[in-house]
Amino acid sequence: MNLITVLSNQITFKDFIDISIVALMIYQVLKIVQGTRAVQILTGMVFLSILFAIGVSYNLYTLNWILDHFFDYFFIIFIILFQDQIRAALANVGTGRKMFQFFDRSPIDFDIEEIIRVCSVLSKERTGALIVLEKKNGLENYVDTGTRLDSKIHSDLIYAIFQPKSPLHDGAIIIRDNMLVAAGCFLPLSKNVDIDRHYGTRHRAALGITELSDAVVITVSEETGRISTCSEGFFTQCSSENELRKKLTQLLGNSISKEKMQVVSKL
Template structure:
């Protein structure tokens, strides 16, 4: 208790700000690495730290020496292991609302391309699965497909989902203004209460939004129905204008959108 009293007596407001800054950085980092291989590597590093503590406690000198040398270069190792996540974090800082009208205008152009492609696919009743990556990393899933790094264009999206395309069965993942990958495999929802009429495409859309903050657009090949899935909920898009507005709402955080049918279970 005496040590706690000394600690509180010497505690300053600047110390609180220091702790808060570190906590925010760690929280943002964990959000970025969630759902990626980096998340697994992070747990691996924690396991090694626990093993090092055990080796110190039980005086396992050889193991302790190896781990001690490993942790001496931990900072460099972290930069190498998490270079993609560090890059994503820097990009996310520059892509906040500070980017202003020019950044938002470019985002609107991308949304227009997606809306045009989905409308064409809907008319032809061609299935599609389009994932917008936000803050939660989806590198695990983009690496399961074919890397494209292509500009977002309605013709490219339309051609990817044609039945004669080798990539039409999977999802495309859009991140940082490009089609990052196509033909990607997404985790299926494990919710046992899902309507049995759900197809694999819709289950995948639900699954990825249950574990990340991604925004997913689906086009049903049976009905041509367009839906947006966000936070584990499907929103039925009756027309292009509504699709455009809801993409802006979820991606740009613009709330001026009218009422829409939003249900957790739908018939695709």
């Protein structure tokens, strides 16, 4: 009881705000690194911290000297090791993603039926495809790597782009605000070493872009014809048009207009 009284007298409202902000930052960092290789790196750094504490307690001079110099450059090392996670965190703060949901922008009105239709045809023909649906995090730097189209979404156009003889079939198409913005775009490949070895470049690119942004990606496998959705670095296979429709509705959520949501619910 005395300890609680002492703490209540020493901790001011300013200290409470300070602790709350730091706790929120730590929580957000843990959410970002959850399920990624960064967790293993964090575990290693915690282990080094424990070694450093032991070295200080028992005056282990050589160990203290090594770890002391290591922690002198801790922030530089931290930035180098977690540059992808830091980039994603800053993008999330900039858009308010997962933090300020009530500031969401108005629905984008993705025409998912056109996308579902063409994916089904490409799957039956075993024609590979990589379709990126931009949400809040801007992908303009990746748009610049491809050919600008700024066209309305149409299944025939998407089908033509991914035909083997098309000069744009190797890259991804990026869809924004219900517009096919660009085709033949190059995406960053995932650096996750634990990826299934059966995944090719197309699937690694899908993982890479979703690890760095909130985009939703649809892949059609050239080898198997399987359709998969990818979001936040995780794949989900869709064995039918209805499964793909339900998954896109779940992932896009506010990005589909109420009228189209009613159509989807009836299906």
